[in-house]
Amino acid sequence: MDSTDILRFRATIGINNINPYVLVSARDAQRLKQGWRRPMPVRVRVNGVPEAWWRINMMPLGDGSFYLYLHAEVRKAAASQVGDAVDVELAFDDGYRSGPVHPMPPEFSAALESNPVARQAWEALIPSLQKEILRYFQQVKSAEAKARHLERAMYVLSGGQARFMARSWSGGQVS
Template structure:
């Protein structure tokens, strides 16, 4: 693994993508990189692979090592997978992470303060998953059913 410590906000290194169980793949982040950010064990970052594909992620401690998830969409976009060597650039990303909320879900949240508070307490990735569930419905019936399910989950 080649490591270049660029600054407290940008780190670059070369690594091999690691299979992390099942179909999951991750970018193993060297301990020195995590320490250089000075943000603890969970660091929000903008990840650039081979200088061409950039996505938002977070460094997290998983199974005794630091990883950034390399999901199926990213694997498809980069043509890379477990066992492939990649050049990685990590930039500290302090921008707020928000999910685009479908109008029907936003209306329901605005009408129910308890659901809205529960929504605000969710991580951006959980918000995105719920929003996608509603927005990806192909029929009105499915959209309404999913919306009801999201609201029920929020109010549990």
């Protein structure tokens, strides 16, 4: 990465619902990629770590600015938390290719195939939420936990009202 392509700034970690983030101004976002309006793929380092940059999608706010969400691994490595001022380095990620990061678990695929209502709700979810759910399933280790999460996912996708993945669901969508 050419050092002239790197945007550097200092910002305070805020919180949006339960998600820690750093706000990237519209001016700074334009410096990364002129005219970009959808989730922007970037490489990021916070407080100089890690050596190999993280790949993250910044989320647009609609006014030209973006949320750069900082998941727990990023904050832990940077020894930072909500309210801390951090040094951020960003670069547009030309090498990013969208698509699922994690494969769909066979049990989840079979459950969706046997439940048309849940399958339709799944297909209506935005791609980033689908990716998040697949990542969530991938991280679960025990068979009992996998079964529990599958049951909860199918319940909310079938129209049930409940909390799943730190969100309230109703009618097959996040409410």
